[in-house]
Amino acid sequence: MSISDARPPEKRGGAGMRFVRSFVRFQLISTPICLGLICLGLWLTGIRVGLDVQRLIGQPACMPSLVYLWKPGMPHQPKVGDYVLARMPKTGLGVGAREGDRIVKKIAAVAGDSVKVEGTELWINGKHAERLWLAKSIPGKAPGDFDADFTLQEGQLFLMGTTKESFDSRYWGAVNREAFLGYAIPLF
Missing domain, CATH: 1.20.5 (Single alpha-helices involved in coiled-coils or other helix-helix interfaces)
Known part of the structure; x- marks a missing residue:
């Protein structure tokens, strides 16, 4: 031993x-x-932590990341590329988040920018920006039902998700600044 x-x-x-x-x-x-x-x-x-609950329960993701930080308020003028936390507007389409739910989206256009949706194509300031990937799958809607041509007014933002299938301003239009809760920082 x-x-x-x-x-x-x-x-x-x-x-x-x-x-x-x-x-x-x-x-x-x-x-x-x-x-x-x-x-x-x-x-x-005053920074808060948010979770994409839909992703946690195995539903399609509605946030750009599972976990994100957000700061209440809008201390500076929002600009294209910023992530914002907002309340889901009333869409009447019966898909996506419910009215008033928190959503995190990226700003694609700001006041003064022109937005044109035609069929399944989106242009911002005359440049092709994206497609409307969900246009054919929303019950009772066809791609041409989302056609629009407008210039964003002061206090309006055009929001887009980070996935092709995101339900966003391409389908429900501009969001007024009053719906915004603050800036978001996706973590992972």
Whole structure:
């Protein structure tokens, strides 16, 4: 019998096991502290965490990511490319999020931009921007039913999702700034 076998089981394993035990102990202490500090920082800055619940329950994703941060209010003028958190407008189409639900979308056009939807094609400021991938699958609707040609007024934004199948302004038009809750930052 060797000397190492004569030691109690908790003493066996040498430096490797001591390292593992100290690492686990460190993680058990530091992880809750870090999470607490993150939560405190978010609370102090007014930043909130949001989840795409539909994705969690296996439904089609309605947010650009599973988890996102959002800051209430609109302190600066929104610009193309910003992500915003808004309330779903009333669409009357019976698909997508319910009226008033929170949605995260990317700004595709702002006040002064021209938007044209013709058939299944979308143009913003005369440039082809995207297609209307859902136009043929919305019950009771045909692609031409979404045709529109307008210029966004002050306080209006044209929102688009980050997936081809996103239900967004291509189908329900511009959203007024009053519907916006704040800016969003998709995480993962």
